[in-house]
Amino acid sequence: MSHEQHAxxxxxxxxxxxSESGHAHGYLRVPASGNGPGVIVVQEWWGLTDQVAGVVDRFASEGFVALAPDLYGGRTTHDAEEAQRFLAELPPERAARDLAGAVTYLLARPETTSATVGAVGFCMGGAFVLTLAAQQGERIGAAVPWYGIPGPTTDFSGLRAAVLGHFGEEDASVPLDAVRETERRVREQSGAEVDFRTYPAPHAFYNDERANHRPESAELAWARTTAFLREHLR
Incomplete structure (x- = not known):
């Protein structure tokens, strides 16, 4: 499928x-201070929605230069069947190229004060965060996957980031056994600091547009995330 651009x-x-077009798009916010550490925000399978933009805005309000790459070329949906199709039409290698371009772009922005960037992703984006950190090595200083893990054959040996993960104990789509196995493999293959936390919550508990939203777990995980990013992005 061609990488068609939508408004x-x-x-x-x-x-x-x-990617084929030679460029990609995204949503960037700079904090009121004018500069700060850089953070890549990787979307859920719904696309670059208002909810994802709200996460970028919130990171900016916390003092980070935040960028959400638009991996679907402008398309968004609130329908699970359509989201599944969008994901199926997104070659992982193209997503990786767009995300790598976003890392390069964010590190080159004059407002970005950190020598590395953080990567934070949700659901599909959580899986992409760990893959991106493994591919980008020293350029990713902190990786924070939320309720998403990549496939069991993923090679984490190139990962150099500190890793903090957030997962729901009631998440039927991401079983805790698979979460713990991924945590073990990341630690053993990369030697990185890895800390996967669990919460009494279902899948996608941060997304306040979905029925699974659990405010208490969401806010605890958010506070842990921002503290972790501040600690590891210099």
């Missing part, structure tokens, strides 16, 4: 990518 009012930056 998305949330897109406000364009950056170089190794």
């Amino acid at each position: 998305n009012p949330r897109q406000n930056v364009t950056f170089d990518s190794a």
Whole structure:
């Protein structure tokens, strides 16, 4: 499938990518202070929605220069069947190229004060965060997957980031046995600091647009995330 570009009012930056078009788009916010550590925010399978943009805005309010790459080329949905199709049409290698381009772009922004960037992702994006950290090595200083893990054959040997993960104990789609096995493999293959936390919550408990939203777990995980990013991004 061609990487067709659709209008998305949330897109406000364009950056170089190794994808077919040679560029990708995203949503960037700079904190009121004018600068701060850089954080890549990787979308759920719904696309670059208002909810994802709200996460970027919230990171900016916490003092981070935050960028959400638009991996679907402008498309968004609130329908699970359509989201599944969008995900199926997204070659992992193209997503990796767009995300790598976003890392390069964010590190080059004059507002970014950190020598590495953080990567934070939700659901599909959580899996992409760990893959991105393994591919980008020293350029990712902190990786925070929320209720998403990559496939069992993923090679984590190149990962150099500190890792903090957030997972729901009631998540039927991401079993805790698989979460613990991924945590073990990341630690053993990379030697990185890895801390996977669990919460009394279902899948997608941070997303306040979904029925699974659990405010108490969401806010605890958010506080842990921002403290972790501040600690590891210099």
